[in-house]
Amino acid sequence: MKSVLIVDDEPGIQAFFQRGLTSRFDVIETAGDAATATAMLERCHFDLILSDIRLPDCTGVEWVSSVRDKGNLIPVIFITAYASLETAIEALRVGALDFILKPFRLEQVLAAIDRCLENQQLKRENFVLRRELEQHRQIGGIIGECEAVHSVCQIIRQVAPMPSTVLIEGESGTGKELAARAIHELSGRGGNFVSLNCGAVSPELLESELFGHVKGSFTGAHQAREGLFAYANGGTLFLDEIGEMPLAMQVHLLRVLEEQRIRPVGSNRETPIDVRIVAATNRELLQEVKQSRFRQDLFYRLNVLSIRLPPLRERGRDTEVLAQHFINRLATELGVMPLALDKSEILRLQDYAWPGNVRELKNVIERALLLGVMPSQCLTGTPQKRSSAVIADDEALLLEEVEKRHILRVLEREDGNKSAAARVLGVSRKTLERKLQAWALA
Template sequence: MTTPPSALIIDDEPDIRDLLEITLTRMGIEVTTAADLSQAYAALKHQTFDLCLTDMNLPDGNGIELVQWIQEQAPATPVAVITAYGSMDTAIESLKAGAFDFVSKPVELPRLRELVNSALKLASPHPEQPATEGDPGLILGNSAHIRKLRSQTRKLARSQAPVFISGESGSGKELVARTIHLQGPRSDGPFIAVNCGAIPSELMESEFFGHKKGSFTGAVENKDGLFRSANGGTLFLDEVADLPLAMQVKLLRAIQEKAVRPVGETKEVPVDIRVLSATHKNLAELVQEGLFRQDLFYRINVIELAVPPLRERSDDIPLLANHILNRIAREYECSAARLTAAALERLQGYAFPGNVRELENALERAFTLCDDDTIDAGDLQLGNGKQPPVPGLTPGERQPLAADMTIPEGDIDLEGYLETIERQTIEKALEATRWNKTAAAKKLGITFRALRYRLKKLGME
């Protein structure tokens, strides 16, 4: 027979204590109650609980003291704090102290049940395990920086506190956010990532909060929006510093009220999400310059998590490079390439201003150019100050091709235009060699591997 979960409720008001006890008992939870901190400490020393729910103001102290005590003595027990209505500063203080979540008085029972169910999903913390290439959603690396980062993400995954992830472009901030999501009680829910700088300002409210059909020109059907799409899961706001001030106000209200009002609607819709955010910019400086709202900054920056740049963890490069090369090989159905000792030394001696993203790009480029499944230092083309050649065309072939180009008038899609030229060139080579890929690659002056890569990428297989 399965043992039912247990909870400790601490509140000095008998009516509130009874309401909470009845609600949790009906959820199949064994409840122990306490009227003050001394009774709570006695119960915690006698028994281990799956959840602790405490009022903030108690006769012999406050809930923050209890949160801190449990963090030290029973860190596997999630603690939720009951705060007075509108006491957002107190709620944030409890989250910083290590509270799992908070609920405001008067307690809304649906919100309370959501909180309890989320808390009970939490597993006990797992011991540190070395990263391996096959671990899904794991931050790869065994350096001290990455071991610390993995430990922090596991701890933060047990909380519902908003986390601000700082770090340079390409350092892996979205991967960190996804890892926090996967390791937490919301892992069964959606993970919605949005680049705030990529949404036109006139569409932001509709994109975030949704809209009602007919609410504006072009609204031909109802739309949920990002907040409601992330309901039950995590919303990751990347490059949050790019939000215009007018949108920052609306975002702050949605986060604080845990509700959104779709464009064209008169009523707010409740949402149950955890908000994670990130940017490569210095938010504190933007606040000082008046470009980012201070109240929103404090709301999303309850806990800050710094992602180290790749240059500070060069010992992780061999593991990362091996993982990236194997992924590229699987994607393009080729045999995996290996790095020579000289290539590996070159990678570990390079500063990587673009971080892991630059490492990925360098290896993908080298993968298409190398011979005999071996990447040497020269194939990496790092830090020589020159523009790397486009895989698929040798320098000698590019010049006459560029001279023969007819540039269309007006605005053009450069990426699409260059892709069309590349596709046409490859088709001509294949037709000239009767679709013999080995001969076509030779005619194009590239390796067979590079041709297979281009065919796969262009969807020409």
């Protein structure tokens, strides 16, 4: 039921609105002054207020301002016979959605009301959509619905306020830097978040990049420069692909972690620092330790708290959630029309193995938007599908069993709708029903 409060001291105006607004509102109440209107607002809810600018006990703007001060955000339309630019500005300042001049026609008022109610409906829908998005966007931009992502977000919330080092493990493209940024954002540390890919800097320059150098300390050092540890002081230093760090450099990093002091290249002076280290790797560091490619003491120093990011192929419906997120975001950024993914297209994306994980999915969506084609048409190479990967683990499966598993999985995703499942499978409904009967599942 929709309700409106009319605030005007003219009985004729009150009667006019009571007769004319019955097509828009189920409840129409009137008040002749601000005091009466305030008392009515305290007793019940209204979807809209129509108020005169001039009221016996104060101006309509002053009254609405007091209503807003109490936290009441009911939409307001002002009506007046005495308009001025100053009055209009004051009305907008207190949040009025429209401004109607007397004398007016009923059609004019109804149009203003429709615009106002539509605006409110859009605000509610946007609020709901934002809440839904926040359910997917757990923390720090991490998006997902699967249990593994929920677990990652819970761990991040727990470890973020602690000063301990964190090791993030996961395949390339799973969002390790995103997780590191989330840890920093929730840490409460006031310093910067500084990122370095250890594999992207030559071993000769890595020490200078991290710790800085003094003038003349090596060829090309024409002036002194601070390192990334200095820039991250009071904040977080994210060392991506830590497994790529040379062994000699690992010794220096271990000393810094233990002593919380750095020494620029070519300097005899050590500087105390307060930097939280978050490291990431797509390698099995313990295996690297066994093969003497990574220092054991540094591994255990970094692995105080560990977080494993799941690959996209293990995240179920998150493929669809992420694809839709990237479509909406990138379509706006690129200025192109978004794509509509039907169930068969979603199934193709979910069946793909995504060796490049979320990063690959984002690139595929961007390519599809630029070319105006479906994302599945932009998949490169022929990586093993998830369905095939499961089958490969059991070489004893017969082709008929493979077909049965695939058909039943599609049927389950279509909520048992045989016609829809047949369309996805590319067969007739009659053929599908015949196979189900043969398996005693019809």
